[in-house]
Amino acid sequence: MTDIIKRDGSRQPFDATSIIKAVTRALNDAHVRDDDFARHVAEEVELSVQGKPQVDIYSIQNQVEDLMMRSKYKDAARKYIEFRQTRDIQRESRNTLSRDILSIINQDNDELLNENANKDSKIIPTQRDLLAGVVARHYALQHLLPRHVAEAHKRGEIHYHDLDYAPFFPMFNCMLIDVEGMLTNGFRMGNAEIETPRSITTAAAITAQIIAQVSSHIYGGTSINEIDRIHAPYVRKTFDKHYKQGMRWIEDDEKARDYAMEMTERDCFDAYQALEYEVNTLHTANGQTPFVTFGFGLGTSWEERLIQKSILSNRIQGLGKNHKTPVFPKLVFAIRKGVNFALEDPNYDIKQLALQCASKRMYPDILNYDKLVEITGSFKTPMGCRSFLGVYEEGGQLVHDGRNNLGVVSLNLPRIAIESSDETDFFRRLDQRLEVARDALMNRIQRLDNVRASVAPILYIEGACGVRLKPEDKISKIFKDGRASISLGYIGIHETINALYGNAHIYDNEALRQKGIAIVEYLRTVVERWKQETGYGFSLYSTPSESLCDRFCRLDIKEFGIVPNVTDKNYYTNSFHLDVQKKVTPYDKIDFEMDYPLHASGGFICYGEYPNMAHNLKALENVWDYTYDKVPYYGTNTPNDSCYECGYEGEFHATNRGFECPQCKNRDSSRMSVTRRVCGYLGQPNSRPFIQGKQEEVVRRVKHL
Amino acid sequence: MNYQQYYPIDVVNGVGTRCTLFVSGCEHFCAGCHNSSTWDPSKGHPYTEETEEQIIRDLGDTRVVRDGLSLSGGDPLFPNNLDSVLKLVKRVKTTYPDKDIWLWTGYTLEGLSDKQQQVVEFVDTLIDGKYEADKRDLTLAWRGSSNQRLINLTELRDEENYDL
Numbered sequence: 059m060t061d062i063i064k065r066d067g068s069r070q071p072f073d074a075t076s077i078i079k080a081v082t083r084a085l086n087d088a089h090v091r092d093d094d095f096a097r098h099v100a101e102e103v104e105l106s107v108q109g110k111p112q113v114d115i116y117s118i119q120n121q122v123e124d125l126m127m128r129s130k131y132k133d134a135a136r137k138y139i140e141f142r143q144t145r146d147i148q149r150e151s152r153n154t155l156s157r158d159i160l161s162i163i164n165q166d167n168d169e170l171l172n173e174n175a176n177k178d179s180k181i182i183p184t185q186r187d188l189l190a191g192v193v194a195r196h197y198a199l200q201h202l203l204p205r206h207v208a209e210a211h212k213r214g215e216i217h218y219h220d221l222d223y224a225p226f227f228p229m230f231n232c233m234l235i236d237v238e239g240m241l242t243n244g245f246r247m248g249n250a251e252i253e254t255p256r257s258i259t260t261a262a263a264i265t266a267q268i269i270a271q272v273s274s275h276i277y278g279g280t281s282i283n284e285i286d287r288i289h290a291p292y293v294r295k296t297f298d299k300h301y302k303q304g305m306r307w308i309e310d311d312e313k314a315r316d317y318a319m320e321m322t323e324r325d326c327f328d329a330y331q332a333l334e335y336e337v338n339t340l341h342t343a344n345g346q347t348p349f350v351t352f353g354f355g356l357g358t359s360w361e362e363r364l365i366q367k368s369i370l371s372n373r374i375q376g377l378g379k380n381h382k383t384p385v386f387p388k389l390v391f392a393i394r395k396g397v398n399f400a401l402e403d404p405n406y407d408i409k410q411l412a413l414q415c416a417s418k419r420m421y422p423d424i425l426n427y428d429k430l431v432e433i434t435g436s437f438k439t440p441m442g443c444r445s446f447l448g449v450y451e452e453g454g455q456l457v458h459d460g461r462n463n464l465g466v467v468s469l470n471l472p473r474i475a476i477e478s479s480d481e482t483d484f485f486r487r488l489d490q491r492l493e494v495a496r497d498a499l500m501n502r503i504q505r506l507d508n509v510r511a512s513v514a515p516i517l518y519i520e521g522a523c524g525v526r527l528k529p530e531d532k533i534s535k536i537f538k539d540g541r542a543s544i545s546l547g548y549i550g551i552h553e554t555i556n557a558l559y560g561n562a563h564i565y566d567n568e569a570l571r572q573k574g575i576a577i578v579e580y581l582r583t584v585v586e587r588w589k590q591e592t593g594y595g596f597s598l599y600s601t602p603s604e605s606l607c608d609r610f611c612r613l614d615i616k617e618f619g620i621v622p623n624v625t626d627k628n629y630y631t632n633s634f635h636l637d638v639q640k641k642v643t644p645y646d647k648i649d650f651e652m653d654y655p656l657h658a659s660g661g662f663i664c665y666g667e668y669p670n671m672a673h674n675l676k677a678l679e680n681v682w683d684y685t686y687d688k689v690p691y692y693g694t695n696t697p698n699d700s701c702y703e704c705g706y707e708g709e710f711h712a713t714n715r716g717f718e719c720p721q722c723k724n725r726d727s728s729r730m731s732v733t734r735r736v737c738g739y740l741g742q743p744n745s746r747p748f749i750q751g752k753q754e755e756v757v758r759r760v761k762h763l
Numbered sequence: 764m765n766y767q768q769y770y771p772i773d774v775v776n777g778v779g780t781r782c783t784l785f786v787s788g789c790e791h792f793c794a795g796c797h798n799s800s801t802w803d804p805s806k807g808h809p810y811t812e813e814t815e816e817q818i819i820r821d822l823g824d825t826r827v828v829r830d831g832l833s834l835s836g837g838d839p840l841f842p843n844n845l846d847s848v849l850k851l852v853k854r855v856k857t858t859y860p861d862k863d864i865w866l867w868t869g870y871t872l873e874g875l876s877d878k879q880q881q882v883v884e885f886v887d888t889l890i891d892g893k894y895e896a897d898k899r900d901l902t903l904a905w906r907g908s909s910n911q912r913l914i915n916l917t918e919l920r921d922e923e924n925y926d927l
Contacts, residue, residue: 668774673778676830677781677830678774680780763775
């Protein structure tokens with residue numbers, strides 16, 4: 059039996075009657091009737107394919123064409139060819155690629171245009187990026203992903219993240235940039251040789267350039283781990299320069315020192331202001347503001363303290379004449395007992411400043427030093443919004459900077475739960491899905507085999523990845539032995555538990571709580587096994603699901619309809635998070651979520667919804683302190699929106715159609731600043747709308763106080 | 764006494780993390796009051812021994828440490844409420860000398876009756892005065908209108924003691 063390979067790659071057994079039909083139709087169109095001829099053509103073709111296991115549909119059609127052209131029915135042959143061409147064009151315009159391209163032109167596919175809250179799809183460079191993304195995704199699904207992986211992705215069983223970039227392009231996800239190595243040893247960027255900076259002003263300017271370059275070569279977030287420590291030497295240099303200048307004119311050591319300190323403080327503040335503006339004005343080659351995160355807070359030298367204060371006071375001030383809340387860089391402030399936790403600690407004053415900043419600008423989120431070390435083995439800033447590296451040593455030394463994450467594939471857990479008859483069935487099906495996810499992740503890794511350093515000089519040759527490879531060197535070696543992580547993600551523990559066990563709310567039932575934890579614990583044992591078997595740094599990651607919360611749920615509604623308490627909200631809950639509609643205190647929410655990061659140590663964040671806390675930093679501090687020995691990474695969502703119409707500052711009302719000023723009812727999105735937590739990042743949904751499922755989720759969020 | 768609402772954990776009525784009780788009963792009838800449902804002393808839930816026990820227990824919670832108790836309403840100094848409120852604030856101060864008490868009232872500090880005075884002796888921070896809609900100011904901390912005062916009684920007492 060011969061198989062016909064159809065246009066979409068699917069197979070179908072050869073069937074002579076469809077040839078008879080097509081030829082008859084062409085004859086009819088040419089006003090001819092000859093059934094014997096149609097049968098004759100079909101027989102000829104059937105003869106020619108005999109014994110062949112498979113034949114392409116195009117070669118069949120060409121044969122039919124040739125046979126008809128050689129016959130006396132030239133008119134009918136022409137009709138057949140015309141018909142095929144029309145069908146090809148129709149088919150072409152029906153296929154996803156053309157449809158997606160058309161939607162960029164017409165600006166009418168919200169899923170595509172609002173998928174990433176950080177991209178403004180109205181502007182040309184972003185449209186170019188979206189177009190590249192559409193093509194890359196299409197090509198990867200057709201030709202680069204193993205068939206079963208592509209199908210599982212399309213059905214929404216798994217999600218192969220960031221298909222608009224990788225595997226079409228040999229890019230990875232997110233990283234900790236080795237800014238220290240680049241600044242210390244110098245590097246080449248574009249046409250310029252860059253040497254070690256001699257002031258904080260230059261160091262900050264160069265850091266902005268590095269961020270821009272790196273963000274154009276990877277698709278996830280870029281983080282600078284401990285920026286206070288890394289930039290401290292340049293603050294010192296600035297001071298020395300001013301001191302020398304001071305001594306030249308003042309000749310009084312003490313006065314010269316005072317002068318130098320004042321100038322240094324000003325320079326440092328200005329340098330970080332410039333850096334913040336730079337980040338917020340530049341556009342990477344990916345058509346967006348770079349996803350950049352600054353980690354800081356542990357340094358206790360005067361230089362590091364000054365940097366910490368400069369970063370926070372700049373953020374408190376806000377951007378531009380409306381003092382808008384910036385969304386990037388994300389700020390992550392580390393808290394450690396003995397450094398800044400308690401009144402008697404040397405940096406307690408900076409913790410107070412951080413609280414003030416969080417009450418006004420939502421960031422910084424906090425990293426609790428001891429808990430983070432307990433869970434991930436060492437202290438490091440998250441890559442992007444929530445991806446955490448494990449322990450890796452070189453020559454007996456812990457290494458963090460220059461390391462990266464290779465990408466994520468997420469499981470649709472609620473789908474498996476909907477399909478399962480009981481718990482045993484669930485784990486059996488889960489095992490099958492996990493195999494597909496593993497193949498998908500290995501596909502990510504394999505795409506980077508044989509790729510040379512010259513593909514991204516900034517990363518591999520100039521030091522961002524902490525290595526200085528030669529252009530022709532293969533890059534894959536720096537991803538092995540746990541130096542890089544590669545993550546299995548998951549979504550919707552809340553809905554999974556509802557689908558599996560029904561009735562009770564997971565929050566109210568201790569047995570169900572344990573079931574939720576058990577699923578995540580199981581996923582961890584599986585990725586640990588993959589790690590042992592492959593030598594790659596597999597980790598379990600609590601997927602942010604900025605747009606996935608919408609996609610998985612939408613596909614499941616299509617497949618299974620409205621399943622009460624599972625698909626009926628039009629979104630799935632973020633990873634292990636508590637249902638956003640559940641009214642509990644932030645303390646209870648922390649207790650509910652605290653057991654998960656230990657298992658999902660490759661990516662996590664916890665947060666709580668607060669009212670405006672500007673008048674009550676003490677209460678905010680109480681919550682921060684409460685988290686210290688419970689969760690490693692915590693954000694306080696304290697909305698502080700502003701209305702450019704009436705001047706109101708406070709929280710805007712979230713509706714299904716957007717946001718509204720509670721005082722003057724203004725709904726003009728260009729006349730307001732609204733900031734909300736999207737995932738680990740913040741977003742400004744007034745100017746760049748969230749995807750529908752995410753907006754639904756935002757509308758349903760309840761305050762935890 | 765009746766009460767409208769009890770929040771075992773609250774961060775929007777006074778500094779820090781607090782227990783907040785909104786009592787029923789108020790005779791000021793301020794125009795624009797955002798809690799007018801609390802005016803009628805017969806509305807809400809009866810305030811019982813059990814309610815008081817719960818407040819004392821919550822204030823002593825070691826997991827989520829409370830900075831103190833906030834009393835609002837209604838008016839905690841409404842004549843019918845004074846017995847229960849006095850008993851409560853006394854007990855709170857005896858049991859937890861380090862925790863503070865905030866109290867919102869429509870009366871003014873200078874015009875308090877003797878019995879009201881007795882309650883206020885146990886209060887650390889008093890927000891006094893009627894709500895006046897034409898003096899509404901959303902930027903003020905802990906108050907609705909600018910005629911209302913935020914009085915730190917503990918500090919005042921310290922100063923008086925110092926003067927003596």
